[in-house]
Amino acid sequence: MTQRSGITLFEDKRIRVAWDDEEEKYYFSIVDIVQVLTDSADGRKYWNKLKQRLKDEGFELVTNCHQLKLPAADGKSYKTDVADLEQLLRIIQSIPSKKAEPVKRWLAEVGAQRVDQMIDPELTFQMAVDDYRRQGYSDRWINERMRSIEMRKELTDEWHRSGIHEPKDFAILTNVLTKAWSGMTTGEYKRYKGLTKQNLRDNMTNIELALNTLAEVATTEYSRQSNPQTMAESQRIAQEGGDVARDARRTMEKRLGRSVVSSKKAADYLASSEATKALPDADKTKSRKKTDK
Numbered sequence: 001m002t003q004r005s006g007i008t009l010f011e012d013k014r015i016r017v018a019w020d021d022e023e024e025k026y027y028f029s030i031v032d033i034v035q036v037l038t039d040s041a042d043g044r045k046y047w048n049k050l051k052q053r054l055k056d057e058g059f060e061l062v063t064n065c066h067q068l069k070l071p072a073a074d075g076k077s078y079k080t081d082v083a084d085l086e087q088l089l090r091i092i093q094s095i096p097s098k099k100a101e102p103v104k105r106w107l108a109e110v111g112a113q114r115v116d117q118m119i120d121p122e123l124t125f126q127m128a129v130d131d132y133r134r135q136g137y138s139d140r141w142i143n144e145r146m147r148s149i150e151m152r153k154e155l156t157d158e159w160h161r162s163g164i165h166e167p168k169d170f171a172i173l174t175n176v177l178t179k180a181w182s183g184m185t186t187g188e189y190k191r192y193k194g195l196t197k198q199n200l201r202d203n204m205t206n207i208e209l210a211l212n213t214l215a216e217v218a219t220t221e222y223s224r225q226s227n228p229q230t231m232a233e234s235q236r237i238a239q240e241g242g243d244v245a246r247d248a249r250r251t252m253e254k255r256l257g258r259s260v261v262s263s264k265k266a267a268d269y270l271a272s273s274e275a276t277k278a279l280p281d282a283d284k285t286k287s288r289k290k291t292d293k
Contacts (some may be wrong), residue, residue: 016070018082027082028107029070030091037097047081054094069197077197136270144206148213152201156215158223162234169231173238180242181249182208182261193265193284203265207252209258215245 013036016029034050035043051065069077083091085107094098128149132142158174175185182189190200204212219241228234252260 018070025084025174027066027068027084028088030065030081030083030088032090032094033103034095037092037095037099037103050091050094051081054091059094060159069232103137133265137266141206141209144209144213145201148201148209148216151213151216151220158220159234162223163229164231165233168179172231173234173235176235176238177215177219177242178212180239181211181245184261192261192263195265198265205258205264205269208262209243211249215242216239218244255286 013032015032015036019025020027031043031047034040034047038046040046044067065081066083067079068082070080088107089104092103097103115210120205129142129146133139137145149188156170159170164170164173171186175187178189179185184192186200190196190198193200193203195203201209209257219238221239222237223234226233226237228237249260
């Protein structure tokens with residue numbers, strides 16, 4: 001499951017939402033919806049009681065309640081009961097509330113917005129650009145990231161065409177490709193940067209993103225030409241695609257005299273960028289010289 005979580009608002013009330021790319025559906029925090037419907041001081045307590053009652057009544061959804069890690073008020077992420085749109089509408093029917101109909105309409109609008117994005121991909125693209133800008137990324141980095149997302153989609157589509165469908169197989173091929181050019185698997189790369197749950201590509205530098213994209217583009221083209229029929233063949237092609245970026249990396253490093261694989265994560269260079277913006281012009285020049293060393 002590729003999950004992206006966020007916060008949306010209903011009448012200024014915060015509702016945590018996660019979009020599942022694979023299932024192409026939203027999951028909503030049940031506790032947050034319950035709190036809006038009931039104006040309860042403790043939506044979790046209300047939901048726990050309701051959940052027990054629904055269990056006793058044999059409500060199947062509650063028996064096998066889905067959970068996702070969503071951000072809490074303290075900034076940390078915890079496992080939270082969630083439901084998709086259809087499931088949530090069934091839960092709402094069990095709660096006497098004057099807000100039931102407005103909430104249902106709001107949920108329909110949220111769903112419709114996603115449908116609009118699927119019909120017009122430019123809407124999704126622009127939302128992603130705006131999100132990255134709010135986080136402090138430069139336009140140059142954002143352009144490279146958007147390109148990498150497009151190329152990654154072409155690669156995964158090609159893997160699908162080649163008969164690769166299991167998430168674990170996608171992870172295996174990604175590890176082969178990543179290790180070929182960077183010398184590290186995805187997990188090793190994340191540890192090198194000090195990451196845990198964060199997205200690795202969101203924490204790559206411009207050069208790292210460009211090399212990773214080159215590896216994926218080469219793998220896609222080699223796969224289209226070779227038309228692999230087995231996982232083993234796809235692994236060999238992923239290795240070859242990664243080797244293309246590895247050779248480019250070595251050429252760059254020889255010319256620059258340093259490694260282009262960085263241990264820095266986004267929080268490091270975004271913070272550095274913000275600090276540089278606040279410096280007088282003369283100090284900015286000094287700062288850039290130090291960074292270039």
